[in-house]
Amino acid sequence: MNNLKDKIDALLMKVSKPTRYTGGELNSSIKNPEEVKVRFAFAFPDVYEVGMSHLGLRILYHLLNKREDVYCERVFAPWLDMEKLMRENDIPLFSLETKTTLDKFDFIGFTLQYELSYTNVINMLNLAGIPILSRDRKGLPFVIAGGPCAYNPAPLSDVIDFFVMGEGEEVINEIIDAYIDWKKRGGEREEFLQIVSQIKGVYVPKYYMEVYNQDGTIKEIRPIKKGVPEKVKKRIVKDFGNAYHPEEQIVPFMDIVHDRIMLEIFRGCTRGCRFCQAGMIYRPVREKSKEKILDLADKLIKSTGYEEISLTSLSTCDYSQIEDLVKKLIDKYKDKGVGVSIPSTRVDAVSINLLKEIQKVRKTGLTLAPEAGTQRLRDVINKGITEEDILEATKEAFSAGWTNVKLYFMIGLPTEMMEDVEGIVDLAYKIVDNYKEVKGSVKNLKITISTSTFVPKPFTPFQWTAQDSIKDIVEKQDLLKKKLKSKVLKYNWHNPYMSFLEAVISRGDRKVGKAIIKAWEKGCKFDGWEEYLNYDKWEEAFKEVGVNPHFYANRERSLEEVFPWDVIDVGVDKRYLIREYKKSQEGRITPDCRLYCTGCGVKDFDEGVVCFEASKK
């Protein structure tokens, strides 16, 4: 047993779910690493079944492997049983495809989807024997990161060599081309960082420094290297309709979280919900044509054999030809037993009709997201639906035979009062009455109410607001626990400590980054898994590095404050965010920008950017 593969095999005999680590799934890429110029490890800082459910990984993996000179392999955070065995047996973190240790790669590219996976980023580097601090690394590989959380690069600035802002489909190829060129010349590590700092969308943190005011807020983010941009602009795929979408998809052996075809039908969202970071940072809205989607669906079904196809986007029912698209897909594939699913349902009659259509092949649940319990608060967050919408939609659904409804709310929203929380209870009971009216009794009815805790995020109109204290959140959850006690109601809530940490990190600066490293040193990892979160360790870590977490989570900012993420330009104008913030305080709504342009600024962000609204004219 001398080679790594045999050693790994011996460990796999003892771990749970060994196919998390084996690779070899259908449509995974098999290449000879000797024959490529660049080896890229796509790293997802969570366990396999979570990471494999992520669309971005699937797109970039196949996109990179289309190139003959690149081999992209995958690596995930090993589950705790596997990590323990790996450390005991001195087995470094390895890629799934060829079982190569990560230090042999040219790039390790992390996707940052969730702040509570940051300790896993550090842990994975450490498991690979790679120094966790960028400045301690010599030679290869380069540790890079992208994804929605990268838009605030500050907390991981000491760890990541460079960040890639925005959509990766084009810029990743530019980076790789530059790399091949640099490698051929035999350049120094530092030289490559300088080269990429000139590529649009790339942020090299060591070329910038945070300068602080006396009160701990940021005075400025100062470029300290000549020639680097003052602000790094995110990348946008302009011709999204014809942009690369894989025609095949890896089919895992084990059951993963989203075990189905994922077909991205459009990018961006026009709704303008003020709490939603995705709705801001993925602008502008760009659709794929119906013909293109049908063609991709056909190829994906043939190449995977999956029994379900999910039409993904931030708000799938908003696709301009959604009814026709769903009908065509159902008609074409129902005999093969392939069902369609849509990840989120709008609260209106059209959506309920769509679900009825979808039911023809496979039973589907009804999930609605009113987000807030009262009309006042829904207006504050610009969730453009009314109570009548919700009641009508559920009534329609009950008449059509549904008996299970899931409702998603947030608590701790800006301006929220106890009566707004009570509004959640009222709404739940109105839906119960609704059911009684339609069916005559509450027989078989099951309503699941879930509340998440609001986390103010960068680049949203609520980036200035304070998060509720843990005490307030617990009080609100307790009220709901007490009042949602009924045979037909079930209440789920989020761990408030997790939401608090998420808030600290998401608006954190470089000082917060030191606390993350300290927390990892104390053994924190998988913080997003409630059973493994160790909040006491985090508290110690904050104390030891002298960071007050409440300064980041629970403080209202002034409009003039400089944010750690102000060095990044996501295309949505700060003036628009301020306007929306002010309107929220007045409880005024802003209509969907499919109706008319609300002036977020992304249209004028970059040459050639066309958003949905503009293309109609």
Added chain:
Amino acid sequence: MKRLRNKYTKDERVKFISHLDLLRVFQRALRRANIKVAFSKGFNPHPKISFGPALVVGATTEGDYMDIDVEEDISPEEFRKKMNKVLPPGIEIVESYEVELNDALSTKIKGAEYILQVNVKKSIKDIQNKIEEFMKRDIIEIEKESKSGRKMVNIRPYVLELKVIYEAENYFKFYIKLKLGEGAPNPLHLLKALNDYIGDLFDMDFYKLHRKNTILE
């Protein structure tokens, strides 16, 4: 509708796929091959696919069986070719033939042959004699866990053959032939019993198990 009996192999690359996952692998392969599989009637229809006895996770095979009922007139040979085009690397159907619709695979399976490779902890002398002594016993008991708790089970009646076929410095290879059926042990149970008998000379953590063949009636 017709029932096709298939002999398939699973090599090193896919040896960690569980029995349950394998069912999904075949279902999706059938869809890729555009072969219509028959479904059971009833409230919750499921595809009519049945497997022989489960293989231990981590084991390879070159002789496992499965039956698939198809709703179309396809020859076994065409079926085999179509499926092999779309199965993941490491899984292959090596033989396919039609059987009667009332011919249940589970009643046909009689036994299986295995090759088991295991690392040795200390040098072992005279293993062949020790095995003979071990096999001469009428009762070979192992501890089995069941719903009602742990109990001792005699596995001797299931053991048809056990012999060493290769001795290297740090590992042994055994040939094992077992009867299959209700209460049958797997080869690891047998080897563990042998290991206990000879005084813990094998490292049971490092083994390779391969099903050489399944014996049908």
